[in-house]
Amino acid sequence: MPFKKLQADLLFDGHRFRERQVLVLSEDEIVENIIDLDQAGSDIEKIEGILSPGFINCHCHLELSHLKGHIDENTGLPAFVRQVVQKRNFSEADILAAIEAAEAAMLQNGIVAVGDISNTLHTLAQKQKRAIYYHNFIEAMGFNPQVADSNFNSYQHIYNGFAEQFGPKQVSITPHAPYSVSEPLWQKVITHDNNGLLSIHNQETEEETLWFQQKTGGFADMFKAMGLNTDSFTASGKTSLQSYFHRFLPRQQVLLVHNVYTTKEDLAFIRQTGNKVFWCLCPNANQYISRALPDIAMFIKNEAAVVLGTDSLASNHQLSIWEEIQTLRKAHSNIPLELMLQWATSNGAKALKIEDQYGSFEKGKRPGMVQIINSEARRLY
DSSP states (O other), X not given: OOOEEEEEEEXXXXXXXXXXXXXXXXXXXXEEEEEEGGGSOSOEEEEEEEEEEOEEEEEEOGGGGGGTTTSOSSSOHHHHHHHHHHTOOOOHHHHHHHHHHHHHHHHXXXXXXXXXXXXXXXXXXXXXXXXXXXXXXXXXXXXXXGGHHHHHHHHHHHHHHHHHHHOGGGEEEEESOTTSBOHHHHXXXXXXXXXXXXXXXXXXXXXXXXXXXXXXXXXXXXXXXXXXXXXXXXXXSSOHHHHHGGGSOTTOEEEEEEOTTOOHHHHHHHHTTOOOEEEEEOHHHHXXXXXXXXXXXXXXXXXXXXXXXXXXXXXXXXXXXHHHHHHHHHHOTTSOHHHHHHHHTHHHHHHTTOXXXXXXXXXXXXXXXXXXXXXXXXXXX
């Protein structure tokens, strides 16, 4: 059987950098081995720059791609949410064309797998082409407890549409955010079959903290403007994460997304829960919406399991994990690139429960390949 032998200036295997090593692939890009250059023989293809496994985008809203350039920047989250709701009136043809273009850009940028949020079936046809692996998080929201049943039924319909095509392993019904899901709806979501992997927007804004601690701030104003009755909600006096996380079941693996206002006390709290938790950072979206970034040094010091996401083109100028890394490197030049590439590859694969095929150059895997040259990243395979 013929093999491809690739030698980069620097090989990142999903965990660490390796020098003077050759990646051996089968004809269909399945990893066979990594061997020393001295043992590799001839017919070695030289790759300039860094060679990495394909990137994992752990948080995206592909269905919002048509909103690129239509949402004002630096408004704060409550105003951002209102804009998204008000500006979603596009034709289906425009929505589907934007989805196709956005996926093509992700492929070019080296993204091989995505944790994608879906409120509709708009992305289904594109995903059926299977150019990228998707875990489809069907996002449930509904603040009014009296309509929990009807809300859940609509999400079950969307779930069925994706599950029929991809099977239950690649689909979850998941809560949108702690401030947008009533208690009855929450119970229906977390007890749904096959919900071993869940995602939730967490501590994206200081307004979330104010809402859970005091029932004040931007969310109080937003709910009032939307005509929502908030009598069923009682402030806990604690951070949002410490107020709601107990609602998850012990067996559930959870992706916490954004985490801009997460504290070291929150990290300590999560360590006591027993749940397997991954902390997804979306720095470009945080900059776009509120000019903020999470406390990266705190996550590293506490050895948190960090992964990366792009959020949507409503809140980002591109869907590129490498651009997320670049933003973090500008803000934290002391953080090793090796660590950030772990977040983008092997950690991301574990977060989406696909480490058997993605995230690292290990025998039998087909993780895709990214070439990084002069601060640019592009897909090789």
